[in-house]
Amino acid sequence: MERKKTAVLFGGCSPEYEVSLQSAYSVISHMDRKRYEVLMIGLQRDTGQWLWYQGDPDRIAGDKWDREEDCMPVYLPTDKRVQGFYYEKNGSRCVLHVDLVLPVLHGKNGEDGTVQGALELAGIPLAGCGTLSSALCMDKELAHRVAHAAGIPVPASVLVRKPYEVEKVKRDGAALSWPLFVKPVRAGSSFGITMVRKEEELIPALEHAFLYDNMVVMEERIAGREVGCAVIGSSDLLVGEADEIELSDGFFDYTEKYTLKTSSIHVPARVDAETAGRIKRTAQTLYRALGCSGFARVDMFLTDDGKLCFNEINTIPGFTTHSRFPNMMKAAGYSFEEIISRILESGL
Numbered sequence: 001m002e003r004k005k006t007a008v009l010f011g012g013c014s015p016e017y018e019v020s021l022q023s024a025y026s027v028i029s030h031m032d033r034k035r036y037e038v039l040m041i042g043l044q045r046d047t048g049q050w051l052w053y054q055g056d057p058d059r060i061a062g063d064k065w066d067r068e069e070d071c072m073p074v075y076l077p078t079d080k081r082v083q084g085f086y087y088e089k090n091g092s093r094c095v096l097h098v099d100l101v102l103p104v105l106h107g108k109n110g111e112d113g114t115v116q117g118a119l120e121l122a123g124i125p126l127a128g129c130g131t132l133s134s135a136l137c138m139d140k141e142l143a144h145r146v147a148h149a150a151g152i153p154v155p156a157s158v159l160v161r162k163p164y165e166v167e168k169v170k171r172d173g174a175a176l177s178w179p180l181f182v183k184p185v186r187a188g189s190s191f192g193i194t195m196v197r198k199e200e201e202l203i204p205a206l207e208h209a210f211l212y213d214n215m216v217v218m219e220e221r222i223a224g225r226e227v228g229c230a231v232i233g234s235s236d237l238l239v240g241e242a243d244e245i246e247l248s249d250g251f252f253d254y255t256e257k258y259t260l261k262t263s264s265i266h267v268p269a270r271v272d273a274e275t276a277g278r279i280k281r282t283a284q285t286l287y288r289a290l291g292c293s294g295f296a297r298v299d300m301f302l303t304d305d306g307k308l309c310f311n312e313i314n315t316i317p318g319f320t321t322h323s324r325f326p327n328m329m330k331a332a333g334y335s336f337e338e339i340i341s342r343i344l345e346s347g348l
Contacts, residue, residue: 003037004099006127006344007085009115010060011043015191015212016106018063023319024104025061030336036344039098041074041085042066043105050074052087052096080123100347102127104319111316112138112186127347128294129315137290137313138186141217147310150289152282154310155301157219159185160206169218173202176220182206184213195221224303226311227269229283230328232342234293240328242279244269244302265324267331275306282308295343297325 008031010024011017024040031038040053042065053060055070065071074085074096084097101124103115113135119126129137137143144154158172173180173196182205184192192212194205202218209216226247230240246264269276283298290313297317301309317325321336329339 003033003035004344004348005039005097006031006036007039007041007098007101009041009043009101009103009105009110011045012105012107012110012115013043013045013048014105014107014109015187016110017045019318020104020106020110021060021063021065023106023316023323025057026320026323026336027102027104027340028057028060030340031344032337032341035341039096040065041101042071043110048109050076050085052085076118076122076124078122083123083125098124100125100127100344102344102347103316106316106318107187107191108138111314125347126294127344129292129296133291133293134315137292137296137315140183140185140219140312141215143290143312144310146290147286150285152286152289152310153307155220155222157217160216160218162210162214164206166203169206170199170202173199173218176218179221181219181221182209183217183219184209185215185217187212222301222303222309224301224309225269226299227271227279227302227308228297228299228324228328229279230295230297230317230325231283231287231292232295232329232339233346237284237287238329238334238342239280239284239332240325240334241268241331242271242276242283243267243324243328243331244271265327267324267327269302271302275302278308286310286313294346295325297328 008024008028010020028038042051042053051071052074053065053071059065072087074087077086082095084095087094087096101119113131116134117131120131141159148154179195179197182194182196192209196202196205206216226245227242229242232238244266286298297314299311301311326336326339
């Protein structure tokens with residue numbers, strides 16, 4: 001069987017650049033080389049330049065991949081018939097043909113529909129969520145509106161833009177009650193998020209969030225546990241086991257997500273069979289309502305009285321061997337290699 005040329009995109013101009021490198025390295029290391037020929041396309045952190053990396057994959061994880069001797073600049077065509085990337089060699093324009101692209105880019109400029117739109121314009125098949133669903137899921141405000149319209153409860157929230165009236169946002173915060181969360185509308189890995197426990201902390205938290213986006217949301221804190229569910233597919237969906245985040249204090253911020261210093265993740269979640277089934281069914285409802293395809297991780301809150309409340313959908317979740325998404329699928333009986341193959345099959 002002819003191997004499919006599959007480009008894995010990694011890096012990018014995002015605060016989550018390092019996370020992308022770790023995820024991409026894990027994905028590349030677990031791809032079925034009998035079925036897929038791997039092409040590594042890195043996006044430089046500062047310039048955003050796309051480079052065809054032809055060196056040792058091990059150098060990606062350590063951020064030592066973009067040496068000039070190992071890389072060839074590539075760029076997307078505007079002609080869909082090309083189905084690949086252009087590059088220059090000996091003064092001539094050449095084509096690097098690809099059958100499929102798998103973006104492993106986290107956060108802004110990678111997970112928010114920008115790269116997905118560029119690939120769709122170039123006519124290159126994409127594994128994962130498309131332009132609209134990627135942009136929608138990245139926008140916490142709009143995603144919550146769609147989830148609410150689909151009949152899924154969401155936290156109460158207030159959208160804040162600059163310039164804002166200090167006294168008004170303080171009144172809005174008090175109406176939501178303390179503690180509450182202040183979040184950039186479009187950011188990932190908990191960047192810019194603050195748990196605000198009292199009024200005096202609100203304005204500094206807003207200003208911190210505005211460093212990551214020009215829109216910020218104040219959101220009520222849902223009493224309960226955070227649970228999640230991994231989903232793969234487009235028409236027929238494959239669902240992993242639900243997981244549960246156990247926190248000792250605060251919230252699941254960037255440090256906890258990647259170090260688990262004071263928190264734990266339980267897979268499967270410590271819930272009864274009926275609740276686990278509801279989590280999975282609700283995850284599928286949200287996945288379809290927000291137009292997801294390929295794969296995504298659906299995050300929810302399980303309240304103390306057993307109700308489910310939508311948190312967010314991560315359209316390119318972390319993909320290291322210890323990340324939540326692959327571990328939820330592993331608990332359902334699927335190996336890392338099989339997970340990657342199923343995602344690529346959905347794109348083809």
